[in-house]
Amino acid sequence: MTGTVRPALATALVFLGLSTRAPSAQPKPAAAGFVNIAPRAGIDFRHVNGASAARHLPEIMSGGGLFFDYDGDGWQDVFLVDGGSLVDPATAGRARHRLFRNRGNGTFEDATPRSGIAHAQYGMGACAADYDNDGFVDLYITNVGPNTLYHNNAGKSFADVTRAAGVGSSSFGASCAFADVDRDGFVDLFVTNYVDARLDNNVFCGDAGAKLRVYCHPLNFQPLASVLYHNNGNGTFTDVSQKSGIGSHRGNGLGVVAGDYDDDGWPDIFVANDTTPNFLYHNEGNGVFKETALTAGVSVAADGRPRAGMGTDFGDYDNDGRLDLFVTNHELETHTLFRNLGRGLFAETTTESGVGVETLPYVGFGAQFFDYDNDGDLDLGVVNGHVMNDSGHFRPGSKEAQRKLLFRNDGGGRGFFTFKEVGRTSGPGFAPEAVGRTLVAGDVDNDGALDLLVTNNGGPAELLRNGGASGNNAVLLALVGTKSNRGAIGARVRLTAGSSAQVREIKAGSSYLGEGDLRVHFGLGRTAQISRVEIRWPSGATETIQNVPANAVVTITEGKGVTAQTRFVK
Secondary structure (H helix, E strand, O other): OOOOOOOOOOOOOOOOOEOOOOOOOOOOOOOOOEEEOHHHHOOOOEOOOOOOOOOOOHHHHOOOEEEEOOOOOOOOEEEEOOOOOOOOHHHHHHOOOEEEEEOOOOOEEEOHHHHOOOOOOEEEEEEEEOOOOOOOOEEEEEEEEEOEEEEEEOOOEEEEOHHHHOOOOEEEEEEEEEEOOOOOOOOEEEEEEOEOOOHHHOOOOEEOOOOEEOOOOHHHOOEEEOEEEEEOOOOOEEEOHHHHOHHHOEEOEEEEEEEOOOOOOOOEEEEEEEOOOOEEEEEOOOOOEEEOHHHHOOOOOOOOOOOEOOOEEEEOOOOOOOOEEEEOOOOOOOOEEEEEEEOOEEEEOOOOOOHHHHHOOOOEEEEEEEOOOOOOOOEEEEEEEOOOOOHHHOOOOOOOEEOOEEEEEOOOOOOEOOEEEOHHHOOHHHOOOEOEEEEEEEOOOOOOOOEEEEEEOOOEOEEEEEOOOOOOEEEEEEEEOOOOOOOOOOOEEEEEEOOEEEEEEOOEOEEOOEEOOOOEEEEEEOOOEEEEEEEEOOOOOEEEEEEEEOOEEEEEEOOOEEEEEEEOOO
């Protein structure tokens, strides 16, 4: 991650990702225009990283955030994680996490003062889910030090229940994710830990002769094991890291995403490790996970070397019904795209997909599969930012602040799926350079076009409103579990519209230190009629619903079908 320049990625062609559907007759829509509305919307957050001369590693890694509807009013709210300082009490005292309530009119109210959420540790990231099935989404914050679980008090405030719940892991926490790993109707909690970098073992890295100190490469520190907490269903959790097999593996964990990559009905977990091989934990269905990254083909890149994995996401970019995988890495490595071949196997398609060359100069963090233009296939957003305070000293031309990337999916029009980088023509929101960390997608104005939340280390948060999706249709599905966990985390949804079908899974935690909208978004192109929605609920029950309305937020309750619908705001 830091301290040294990485070798270039070998660009050997591994696998040609052939399309399984005919080329679309529709012309490809132009790129949408994204505009940063955070200042006028009232989101006035600026991240405090506490950067010090001692160059403590957390200072350059922090900056999480998420979309979540904490008050249950149907509008996505925003939570932003602040860092602080490990050495300066005055700086630490200025840091505070912020909760912004969406008023539904294009503005946000700072709800922090009455929220009950306090800043006590150096903050890293967050994830959210309704862990007690009471209908309100709860909040978990990872820290350098004890993590924090906040119970949502009916959308009015939050209460710190960390000690009572038993989830206060005290380490260098990074990303987290909720998933019902045993399908008992209650979401469990997975937390990635990074490295054993403490105040008392901070080594000097950089150019001593030039008196230039930089943030250390993570291999200067010992790797850590991640933590898996089982939800007991009574407001408490049990640490099952060792029992499940998770605790047997140590890596420099940063990003995490849960998804059923082999479609066997059980949620699996992928961890992006920084300069150590990635982990793919296959859920054996009996409370045990088997680490399968090497045999599945996602442990290392095509040249056999580990990469500086930071952010990650699952998504079916080629619409073949299988979850593919994306991982962001360091400059001169390229970010990595793995295509799911089925039978538990992946092939790296970084080069032929068009992702490789475009990402070579960047240090990537947050990443998200999302259909920004509503044309029916998943595009890819990435935020970048260096981890060295003077990167140009080591590689001429390298900069700490870097631009965002937006990859438009061509939909398989040339016989295979490729991406074109269109960030420079996607509106003023993609123009500024910053030290990007989190990127998550959500529809903040309920107009059917996905917007983006971006956090920047030591800089202001950005809310990028999607100015349009080329007139294409879309639908947002809000799923409510009954036998399943109430948030339907882990549900697999297959939507058929016209001659095409798309698959999504609900995930509570992805990208880097963040989480996006829990509602399932499908772009429909020019098709206005949804012929069928098939849901495999986390409980194992299946449900098929015919003729679901488009251009609306549609609520589907397990076993009851469509229970509410609201037209998009135009």
